[in-house]
Amino acid sequence: MSQYSEQVRHVCSLGALQSVLAIDRAVPILHAGPGCGQKLWGALGFQNGCQGSGYVGGHSVPCTNIGEKEVIFGGDDRLKEIVGNSLKIIDADLFVILTGCTSDIVGDDTGEVARRFQEQGKPVIYAETGGFKGTNLFGHELVVDAIIDQYLKPANNVEPGLINIWSVVPYQDPFWVGNLKEIESLIAQLGLTPNVIFGPGPEKGLEALGKVPKAQLNLLISPWVGLKNVQHLEEKFNTPYLHYPVLPIGPTETAKFLRTVGQNAGVEEKRIEKVIQKNEAEYYYYIERSADVLLETRLLPRRFITIADSFYALGISKFLINDLGLLPEKQYITDGVSEEYQDSITAQFKNFADGITADVVFNSDGGAIHEDIRKIKFRSRPLILGSAWDRVLSDEVNGYQLSVSMPVSDRLALNRSYVGYQGALRLVEDIYSIVLSDFQ
Amino acid sequence: MSINLNISEVAIRENRLGSVTGYQGSIKELAAQASSCSLKNKERCFSQSSACSSGCAQGYLSRIVDAAIVVHAPIGCAADSVYSNTQNKWGEKVRNWKHRNINVINTNMVEEDTVFGAVAKLKEAVREAYRRFNPKAIFVTTSCVSGIIGEDITSVLDELEEEIPIPLAPVFCEGFKSKIWASGFDAAFHAILTKIVKPPQRKTNKVNMINFSGSARKQIVETLARFGLEPVFVAPYSTVEELSKMSESAATISICGTLGSYIGNGLEEHYGVPYVKTLQPHGIVGMDSWLRGLGAVTGKEQEVEAYIREEKEKIASDLVEIREKLQGHTAVVGMGPSFGHNYIRTIQELGIKVIWGATWHFDPQYDNGKTPASTELLASQEVDIPVSVGDQQNYELLNLLNRLKPDLYVARHGGSTVWATKLGIPSVMVADEFSAFGYQGLIDFGYRLSDALTNRSLAKNLSSRVKMPYTDWWMAQDSFIFLENEVV
Numbered sequence: 021m022s023q024y025s026e027q028v029r030h031v032c033s034l035g036a037l038q039s040v041l042a043i044d045r046a047v048p049i050l051h052a053g054p055g056c057g058q059k060l061w062g063a064l065g066f067q068n069g070c071q072g073s074g075y076v077g078g079h080s081v082p083c084t085n086i087g088e089k090e091v092i093f094g095g096d097d098r099l100k101e102i103v104g105n106s107l108k109i110i111d112a113d114l115f116v117i118l119t120g121c122t123s124d125i126v127g128d129d130t131g132e133v134a135r136r137f138q139e140q141g142k143p144v145i146y147a148e149t150g151g152f153k154g155t156n157l158f159g160h161e162l163v164v165d166a167i168i169d170q171y172l173k174p175a176n177n178v179e180p181g182l183i184n185i186w187s188v189v190p191y192q193d194p195f196w197v198g199n200l201k202e203i204e205s206l207i208a209q210l211g212l213t214p215n216v217i218f219g220p221g222p223e224k225g226l227e228a229l230g231k232v233p234k235a236q237l238n239l240l241i242s243p244w245v246g247l248k249n250v251q252h253l254e255e256k257f258n259t260p261y262l263h264y265p266v267l268p269i270g271p272t273e274t275a276k277f278l279r280t281v282g283q284n285a286g287v288e289e290k291r292i293e294k295v296i297q298k299n300e301a302e303y304y305y306y307i308e309r310s311a312d313v314l315l316e317t318r319l320l321p322r323r324f325i326t327i328a329d330s331f332y333a334l335g336i337s338k339f340l341i342n343d344l345g346l347l348p349e350k351q352y353i354t355d356g357v358s359e360e361y362q363d364s365i366t367a368q369f370k371n372f373a374d375g376i377t378a379d380v381v382f383n384s385d386g387g388a389i390h391e392d393i394r395k396i397k398f399r400s401r402p403l404i405l406g407s408a409w410d411r412v413l414s415d416e417v418n419g420y421q422l423s424v425s426m427p428v429s430d431r432l433a434l435n436r437s438y439v440g441y442q443g444a445l446r447l448v449e450d451i452y453s454i455v456l457s458d459f460q
Numbered sequence: 461m462s463i464n465l466n467i468s469e470v471a472i473r474e475n476r477l478g479s480v481t482g483y484q485g486s487i488k489e490l491a492a493q494a495s496s497c498s499l500k501n502k503e504r505c506f507s508q509s510s511a512c513s514s515g516c517a518q519g520y521l522s523r524i525v526d527a528a529i530v531v532h533a534p535i536g537c538a539a540d541s542v543y544s545n546t547q548n549k550w551g552e553k554v555r556n557w558k559h560r561n562i563n564v565i566n567t568n569m570v571e572e573d574t575v576f577g578a579v580a581k582l583k584e585a586v587r588e589a590y591r592r593f594n595p596k597a598i599f600v601t602t603s604c605v606s607g608i609i610g611e612d613i614t615s616v617l618d619e620l621e622e623e624i625p626i627p628l629a630p631v632f633c634e635g636f637k638s639k640i641w642a643s644g645f646d647a648a649f650h651a652i653l654t655k656i657v658k659p660p661q662r663k664t665n666k667v668n669m670i671n672f673s674g675s676a677r678k679q680i681v682e683t684l685a686r687f688g689l690e691p692v693f694v695a696p697y698s699t700v701e702e703l704s705k706m707s708e709s710a711a712t713i714s715i716c717g718t719l720g721s722y723i724g725n726g727l728e729e730h731y732g733v734p735y736v737k738t739l740q741p742h743g744i745v746g747m748d749s750w751l752r753g754l755g756a757v758t759g760k761e762q763e764v765e766a767y768i769r770e771e772k773e774k775i776a777s778d779l780v781e782i783r784e785k786l787q788g789h790t791a792v793v794g795m796g797p798s799f800g801h802n803y804i805r806t807i808q809e810l811g812i813k814v815i816w817g818a819t820w821h822f823d824p825q826y827d828n829g830k831t832p833a834s835t836e837l838l839a840s841q842e843v844d845i846p847v848s849v850g851d852q853q854n855y856e857l858l859n860l861l862n863r864l865k866p867d868l869y870v871a872r873h874g875g876s877t878v879w880a881t882k883l884g885i886p887s888v889m890v891a892d893e894f895s896a897f898g899y900q901g902l903i904d905f906g907y908r909l910s911d912a913l914t915n916r917s918l919a920k921n922l923s924s925r926v927k928m929p930y931t932d933w934w935m936a937q938d939s940f941i942f943l944e945n946e947v948v
Contacts, residue, residue: 024585025535025568026592027561032536047929053604053635054851055512056536058875063539067546072878076929079875080854083509086636091608105506105942109855109934111927121534122604122636125574151534152571152605384535387565387592409545412561427542 027386027409028063029354029426030192030329032121033149035060035156036163040116041077042190042218044225047112050083051099051130052120056151057081064156067408068426069194069433082106086122095128103133107142113226114171116163117146124150138170145170155356157245157329160189164249167229174257175234183207183285184232184259185216186250187241188267188331192355194428198437199267203241206268206278206440209295210287233257237285241267241277243330243368244361265368267335270343270444271300272373299441306445310452314344319455321420323347323398327389327406328425329355332438333380334368336405336424339444341372346403348378349396352389354425357382386410393417403451420454463653463726463827468614468630470650470722472513472638474501477721479823481639483849484940487801487817490847491839494824494831506942510851511873512635514601516644518564519544520672521599521631521651523551523696524703528563528595530585532578532613533603537635538566551673551697563593569605577609579616586617590624596700597627599651607634627700629655639851640821642718642796649723652695652703653730660708660731666692667754668706668733670714670723673697676894676901686767687760694723707731711757713750715893716740717798717832718823725827734758737826739833740798743806744772747898749833771899782906787811789913792864794818794857795872797849799890801834804845806896807870810906815866817847818857820873848940854879855930860939861885868909884923886912 034056040048050057061078065071073080084090084098099117106115115137119130130146137144147166149159164186185203190196197219207214215235217228238250238261250261262284268277275296282292314320324346326333333353340346351369362382369378383389390413396402402419404410408429414421423430424438437443463470473479482502483490493499514537522529522544531538541564548562567585569578582600589598600613617628629651633644667684669691674680680691689710692702706712712727712735714720724735734757739749748768755764789812793804800819807814817838825831838845850856852873861869861880869880869887877887888909890896896905928935 023568023581024565024588025538026565028535028538028542028566030535031539032534034536035539050509053512054510054639055515055540055635055641057509058511059515059539060536061509062874063542066874067542073875075927078878079509079852080879080929081509083507085507085510085639085851086604087639088637091604091636101505102507109506109931110929111931112929120604121574122608125605125608151536152569152574154570155535384568391592408542409561412559415559429542429546 025385026388029384029386029407029409030356031060031063031156032151033153033156033159033162034118034120034151035064035192036147036149036159037081037118038064038156038191039160039163039189039218040118041074042196043114043229044220044222045112046114046116046225047076047106047110048081049103049106049115049117050081050120051095051117051123051128052083052086053122054083054085056120057083060156063427064191067429068191069428069431071191071194071433076110076112082110086120091122091126094126095123096133099128099130099133100136103137103144113143115144116166117144118149118163121150121152124148156192157189157355160245161248164246165252168249168252168256172229172233177234178236179213179231179234180236181211181285182213182215182231182235184235184238185214186238186246189245190218192329192426193331194426194431194433195436195438198435199439199443201435202437202439202443206274207281210278210282210285211291212285212287233259235259237262239281240264243334243365244357265334265364266338267331268440269335269438269447270339271303271441272342273335273338274440275300303441303445307448310448313452321346321403321455322400323349324403324405325349325351325393327352327354327386327404327410329353330357330365332405332425334365336447337369337378338372339447341376343444344448347376349402350379350381350392352381352383354384354386356384420451420458422450422454463722463729465654465726465730468654469632470646472643473640473646473821473823474638477823477825477827479640479821480849481821481851482943483822484943485847486844487835487838487847488844490822491831491835494835497824499824502943504853504942505944506855508854510639511641513633513638513641513644513647514603514635515540516641517631517633517648518601519547520645520648520695522562522564523548524698524700526596526699528565528589528593528598530582530589530598530600531564531566531603532569532582532600532606532611533566534569534605535566537603538564547673554673554675554677555697563589563595565589565592574605574609577611579611582611582613582616583620586620586624586628590626595626597629597656599629599631601631602634604634604636607637627655642821645719646722648695649726653723653726656700656703657707657727658704662708664708664710666690666709668692668694668709668712668727670694670712670716670720672715672893675892676897683767687755687758687763689758689760707733709733711736711754713754714740716796717826717834718796719798721823721826737828737830737833739837740802741898742802742896743809743902744899745805745809746802775899775903778903782903782910783811785910786906789813789867790815791868791870792816792818792861792866793870794876795890796820797822798832798834799872801832801838803870803890803896804838805834806902806905809902810909812868812909814845815864816860817845818860819847819849820852822849852876855934856939856942858883858928858930859935859937862935863939867913870909881919882922882926882928884919886916886919888912
């Protein structure tokens with residue numbers, strides 16, 4: 021992570037409280053300061069596609085609101101009291117204690133508190149997510165690991181065709197609900213049974229979690245987040261995993277994705293190709309029609325920059341280069357990717373159609389990124405796919421800007437998806453609506 | 461009560477003013493306990509995520525146009541800068557200014573920093589903030605982590621002042637220290653008072669107008685011009701230079717008693733700038749009181765009376781009309797203490813019966829040692845009003861609203877009205893601090909309430925389809941069973 025950082029584009033480990041909220045009937049219990057929940061929810065939720073508090077988020081999340089007393093005398097007793105009363109007051113089926121910086125520094129024995137409740141048969145688990153430990157993407161992995169270790173039970177059998185889906189990080193990605201639905205739909209089209217944990221619906225959440233150990237495959241669609249989790253699942257339940265590092269956006273990458281998953285899961289080649297053909301035909305129907313405006317208005321941006329987390333930086337680059345014929349300027353990846361994953365992500369940026377490559381910068385410091393971009397000599401109006409922080413910069417460099425990566429405070433996101441064939445169409449609509457509305 | 465500018469850290473509200481976050485009773489009892497110094501806080505054995513001082517301090521200071529903030533904390537503590545940036549753009553829009561991003565750098569404290577300290581990192585971040593933003597002042601805000609590991613921020617900044625030729629102000633706002641997030645406003649104003657404000661060179665006709673986004677800016681400029689006065693909007697959207705001259709102003713007024721107490725009384729005590737300690741200017745009675753207070757300290761009593769007469773005449777017929785529409789309705793209010801106690805009165809002026817007032821904390825006294833005027837006025841009314849104090853504890857509030865079933869819930873602070881709406885209660889969020897500002901503001905606000913009552917479909921539909929996150933057991937309990945007596 022950067023030494024210092026301007027323009028928050030991810031938060032701290034405790035931000036994983038939002039991952040708990042993305043599981044139907046699960047509730048986080050924060051063992052943290054009074055302001056942590058509000059700040060993290062504000063940035064990841066409210067100011068990011070206007071994702072709201074939902075069932076039990078925002079100011080409804082139980083929290084010990086650690087004060088001076090707990091800092092001096094320890095917070096175990098306070099935590100016990102809050103967990104005990106949460107079980108009485110909050111209508112939920114899984115309670116996940118998440119620690120903040122303060123309790124981790126003063127050394128509260130949160131595990132012991134959780135175990136006490138577990139011994140009484142209460143659905144209480146815990147993860148130590150003190151903010152200084154890392155990003156919320158890292159925190160998301162901690163939460164999933166805590167669920168694997170403390171909640172999941174081994175299965176007696178493997179259900180053929182059942183595929184667990186692990187991908188975008190809920191709330192960090194403002195379009196996570198739509199994206200997961202789209203991935204779900206693609207996998208189902210292959211004749212497989214997708215098992216999605218995060219998001220709305222009675223078949224998701226705890227019911228989906230219950231099915232995780234009996235899946236045929238853990239499918240991870242992510243540049244790096246979640247890799248530790250699927251490896252952990254393999255160790256624990258012997259479930260193999262498939263790591264697909266690119267968020268598939270558009271026909272080229274989605275076809276590749278469907279073939280990779282289909283072959284790995286033993287789907288007949290004919291079926292895979294049929295799915296691809298059907299989707300491509302639909303996709304190109306729209307693209308063919310829009311080709312007039314894309315090509316003939318002279319407004320088509322030729323060059324683009326992404327300032328985004330690794331999901332979108334990579335996924336969008338693949339789409340814009342391989343499918344839409346745009347050229348990359350520098351690509352900035354802001355989700356605090358640790359060094360162990362940087363090389364494999366960089367390699368993906370060296371592998372586009374027609375031998376095109378893109379320079380990649382890993383940096384969470386938006387101020388430094390903006391300084392860097394100001395030095396680029398643009399020969400046409402660039403397209404900047406970033407966050408709300410980049411609107412000011414885009415004005416400075418006379419760009420077209422679309423917020424796709426946290427914080428997306430300038431858009432309302434409901435069920436929009438940027439994944440697959442449908443998602444690619446949405447992205448084209450959004451980009452060119454900005455281009456067209458810019459001069460009208 | 462005295463404001464000490466020789467120390468780098470101001471005491472939190474609990475210790476300085478005896479402020480509380482746990483109370484249930486009536487407004488008359490509350491006022492009586494406040495004036496007899498017998499008010500005791502109560503803790504809760506269940507709580508939900510509230511808010512902290514650093515959010516208030518950072519959010520407030522980051523909108524000073526030519527200052528920079530260094531947040532000495534793990535990155536999550538700077539998460540509020542996302543909201544602040546959006547807020548800042550709102551205020552820029554009001555002023556027709558070009559957008560900028562707020563100047564906030566975070567030291568990104570990580571695990572090893574909690575062991576070895578991060579003073580070197582902090583120095584680098586302050587130098588970088590100076591290089592990047594070319595600010596006229598840098599505020600360094602603390603965090604739970606920097607506080608617990610004992611970072612000596614004052615010394616670091618003293619050292620750096622030798623190489624960086626602008627004020628470098630520490631702002632002590634560790635989240636764990638106070639349950640009252642408004643302590644963060646005091647921390648911000650203490651930094652401004654100690655590091656930015658200069659002794660007066662002369663006296664001016666300026667009036668320090670303490671506020672947030674300043675949407676009523678144009679109206680205030682025009683109103684004060686009639687009294688030969690000129691507002692300086694503090695602190696968001698002001699410059700460091702403007703703030704440094706607050707000591708030269710003819711008076712200080714505030715949109716919010718909670719917000720204004722420390723800076724207003726501090727400027728009065730140290731530089732003789734009179735602070736108007738009347739009701740706040742919400743509704744008719746509030747505006748009368750506030751303007752007369754300003755008139756009294758600036759010698760503009762006659763001009764003020766003329767203005768009040770004119771404005772009241774302008775709204776007279778509208779007031780009758782809106783009162784007729786709203787008469788007989790009931791409301792519950794949930795806000796910070798100054799807004800809460802002022803809005804109860806304001807809503808009453810519209811003919812609505814306020815059946816409960818919840819405030820997010822309560823100050824039994826301000827920094828002048830006196831009970832807030834808004835509280836005293838409510839307590840002096842014939843009808844006593846049930847009140848409670850809680851740091852935005854939704855479970856308590858939702859249980860209460862479910863029992864009281866008011867026609868309206870009127871709240872300030874995000875994350876409150878949404879829950880009341882889910883209960884089927886039409887709710888109005890007072891996000892803009894000038895929502896019921898003075899005479900015309902009262903009328904506009906009345907129509908806003910009336911609109912909320914006229915079409916209740918969103919609240920009705922939501923409540924019939926979404927489930928509240930509380931157990932049936934909890935919803936059947938008394939709202940305040942988790943409020944326990946103070947142990948200490």
